[in-house]
Amino acid sequence: MASSRTIIFGALLALVAVLFQPANQRLRCFGFYRGALENIHGQELKIIPGTPQCEDVHHHLESNLLFLGCQFDDYSARQRWFPGLAVFTDPSGAGDGGIVVVDPTTFKSTRLTLEGFSGPLVTHGIDILSDPSDSSTLHIFVINELPNPLHYVSATSTNSSEKKWRVQIEVFTHVLGSATATHRRSVRHPLINLPNDIYAISPTSFYATNDHHYAEGAMRVVEDLLEQHTAPWSNTVHVSFSASAAAEEGVNVTYALEGIHNNNGLGHGPPSRPDEVLVVDASGGVLHRARRNGADESIELVEAIQLDSSLDNPFWFEDARASSSPGGAGKDKGAYYLAGLAKAAELPKYTHEGALVPSLVWRVKPVKPIEGVEKKVGKWEKELVFQDDGQVLRSASAAVVVEIEPESQGKGGGEGRQGWLFVTGFLSEAMVAVRIDL
Numbered sequence: 001m002a003s004s005r006t007i008i009f010g011a012l013l014a015l016v017a018v019l020f021q022p023a024n025q026r027l028r029c030f031g032f033y034r035g036a037l038e039n040i041h042g043q044e045l046k047i048i049p050g051t052p053q054c055e056d057v058h059h060h061l062e063s064n065l066l067f068l069g070c071q072f073d074d075y076s077a078r079q080r081w082f083p084g085l086a087v088f089t090d091p092s093g094a095g096d097g098g099i100v101v102v103d104p105t106t107f108k109s110t111r112l113t114l115e116g117f118s119g120p121l122v123t124h125g126i127d128i129l130s131d132p133s134d135s136s137t138l139h140i141f142v143i144n145e146l147p148n149p150l151h152y153v154s155a156t157s158t159n160s161s162e163k164k165w166r167v168q169i170e171v172f173t174h175v176l177g178s179a180t181a182t183h184r185r186s187v188r189h190p191l192i193n194l195p196n197d198i199y200a201i202s203p204t205s206f207y208a209t210n211d212h213h214y215a216e217g218a219m220r221v222v223e224d225l226l227e228q229h230t231a232p233w234s235n236t237v238h239v240s241f242s243a244s245a246a247a248e249e250g251v252n253v254t255y256a257l258e259g260i261h262n263n264n265g266l267g268h269g270p271p272s273r274p275d276e277v278l279v280v281d282a283s284g285g286v287l288h289r290a291r292r293n294g295a296d297e298s299i300e301l302v303e304a305i306q307l308d309s310s311l312d313n314p315f316w317f318e319d320a321r322a323s324s325s326p327g328g329a330g331k332d333k334g335a336y337y338l339a340g341l342a343k344a345a346e347l348p349k350y351t352h353e354g355a356l357v358p359s360l361v362w363r364v365k366p367v368k369p370i371e372g373v374e375k376k377v378g379k380w381e382k383e384l385v386f387q388d389d390g391q392v393l394r395s396a397s398a399a400v401v402v403e404i405e406p407e408s409q410g411k412g413g414g415e416g417r418q419g420w421l422f423v424t425g426f427l428s429e430a431m432v433a434v435r436i437d438l
Contacts, residue, residue, distance in 0.1 A: 022227055028308045029285035031343030037358050040387040042421065042434030047392075050109035051100055051431040053078060054424040056126045056197065056313050059104075059400040062135065063176050066102040066400065066422060068431065069123035069142050071095075072111075078427060083145040083165045084124050084196065085347075085426075086216040091147035091164075097121030099140060099172065099181055104402040104420055107433060110179060117170065117183035122146060124426075125197030125265070125313065127206065131173075140172040140181060141198045141206055165215065167195055168247055169208065169239070186247035191237050191255070197313055199266040199277060205240040207256055207299070211264040211282065224283045227261055234263040236279070238297040257290070257299040265398075267314035269373060270334065276373040278314040278336070285311055287338060287364065291373045303376040305336075307362050310344035312397040317419070319438075320403075333403075333438040335365040339396035339423055342387060356390025357427055361399045385436050386423055393432050395425030403438065 027033060053071035060067060071078065073095045078085075080093030087093075098121065099112045114121075124143035131137040148166035153159050168188035172181040196211040213233035214220040223231050236257040242250030257263065262282045269276025269289075277299050279288040289303040315337045322332035341347065342358035349355055367379040386399070403419040417438045424431035 022229070025285075025306065025308075026225070026227060029283065029310055030345035031309065031341070031358075032345060034309075034342055037342055037387055037389040039389055039392075040360075040384055041392070042386065042436040043418075044435040045392065046107055046433045048102055048107055048109055048422075048431040048433060050111060051102065051424065052429055053426060054100065054428070054431055055084070055124050055397050055426040057102075057398045057400055057422060057424050057431065058126065058128045059315075059402060060128055060130070060138065060176075061318075062130060063138075064104065064402070065176070066104055066402075067126065067128050067138075067140065068100045068102065068424060069097065069126040070100045070111075071097050071123055075427075081122065081147065082426075083122075083167065083194065083215065086220055088164045088216060091152050094120045094122045094145070094147050097123035097142075097144070099126075099142065099174075102422070102431070104422065104433070112174065112181045113179055114172065115180050115182045117172075120146065121170065125195065125209075127198040127200040127266075129200035129203065131203060136176050138174045138176060139184075139200065139203045140174055141200050142170045142172065143195050143198060143208070144168050144170050144186070163215070165194075167192060169195070169198065169206070171241075185241070185243070185245055187239060187241050187251055188247040189239065189251045189253045191253040192239065196264045196282075197266040199268065201297075204242070205238070205297075207236050207238055207266060207277070207297075209236045209263045209266055209279075210234055211262055224262065227284045228281065228286070232259040232261050234260055236260075236263055236266070236299060254297065256297055257301075260288075260301070265311065265313035267316060267336075269316050270318040273370070273373045276316075278316065280311045280314050280338070282312060282340075283310050283344065285309055285340070287311065287314055287336060289373065289377075302374060303378075305364060305380055307338065307340070307364070307382065309340040309342060309360060309362070311338045311340040311362075314338050315398070315400050317401040317438075321417075332369070333417060335363050337385070337399045337401055337421070338362045338364065339399040339425070341395065342389075355394075357395040357425065358390045359386075359388050359393050359396030359423070359425060360384055361386035361396060361421065361423055386421055386434060388432075393423060393425060393428050395427040396423050397426050399423045401436075401438070404435070
């Protein structure tokens with residue numbers, strides 16, 4: 001019979017083995033094992049003017065246009081006010097946000113004039129949705145992270161019993177091809193507390209993530225450092241609203257997903273999987289494939305895909321030219337693209353003006369065809385398709401891919417296909433585009 005000392009020693013070894021892997025993975029995600037960065041810039045690199053500090057970008061397939069939520073204040077404004085990074089230093093930093101449209105064929109940007117909206121606008125996540133009855137109309141949902149007027153009573157006094165922030169969702173309509181977006185209404189509710197991203201469902205409903213339980217302070221740091229098994233404190237809510245003009249009127253909010261760590265970015269799957277929801281654990285570096293239940297609008301997690309960095313807003317590239325014949329999966333270029341920070345542990349210093357913010361983008365491709373949103377794939381190819389030391393792109397929080405037509409790239413189909421990878425960040429001077437092989 002083994003001695004009690006042997007049993008205790010064996011138990012300790014088992015405990016260390018169990019705890020080592022999660023701790024080791026957290027170190028990887030925060031970039032502690034990532035030394036000097038090799039810049040991976042594809043085969044060509046372009047800087048898109050007029051796209052400063054754009055936290056999120058979406059590709060509208062029907063019009064082949066990109067839509068971004070950007071911040072046009074000087075760089076110091078993000079250092080004074082940005083609840084997304086727990087920056088509550090000075091509410092005067094809340095200011096000049098906007099919606100930008102980029103043509104991915106000309107690389108030219110247009111800032112939309114916001115009609116019926118007086119601001120301020122502090123942009124974070126956005127989403128777009130084609131109107132089901134009018135294909136020429138687009139609905140644009142924008143997170144607006146405002147100071148709370150109940151806290152900031154005046155320029156010299158505050159009410160500490162009220163929280164510092166008051167976030168709301170701004171809903172706009174945009175006629176494709178025009179230079180304007182019309183403000184429909186603001187949507188505000190206590191359960192929309194610390195939203196990071198939006199998943200539009202209809203012109204009057206969406207999901208929003210509350211990516212932290214703690215807005216600031218030591219417990220927010222603890223929340224980031226822990227992981228799914230130790231700090232499943234964030235959630236996603238389902239929001240529906242009426243045509244009422246008042247921000248808090250006609251708003252109904254329910255919990256759609258609870259018990260998840262750092263529930264941050266949200267993304268749509270392909271048209272063939274309309275109920276797929278992409279859910280990101282940002283500091284944990286996990287992409288969750290999930291399924292939306294239309295009956296009660298709940299979200300069920302299906303599969304967790306671990307990456308070796310922090311992550312942000314996810315994107316699925318749909319291969320419209322993929323072969324539908326049996327055995328054709330090898331030619332299907334459909335994949336998830338996820339932007340993140342190469343060295344997230346250094347994030348606290350990134351808010352200083354001039355600080356470099358290394359960034360990266362992963363491509364995550366299924367080894368075998370995805371049979372349905374409710375089924376696990378299990379094996380994934382993971383590849384870095386973009387990496388920058390911060391000299392070209394300061395931070396990365398979203399990335400999308402637009403395929404280049406064969407006649408434009410001078411190559412045929414098959415394995416020679418290419419696309420433009422557009423990458424943007426919440427602290428970046430401008431969005432960048434790089435040519436990559438699909």
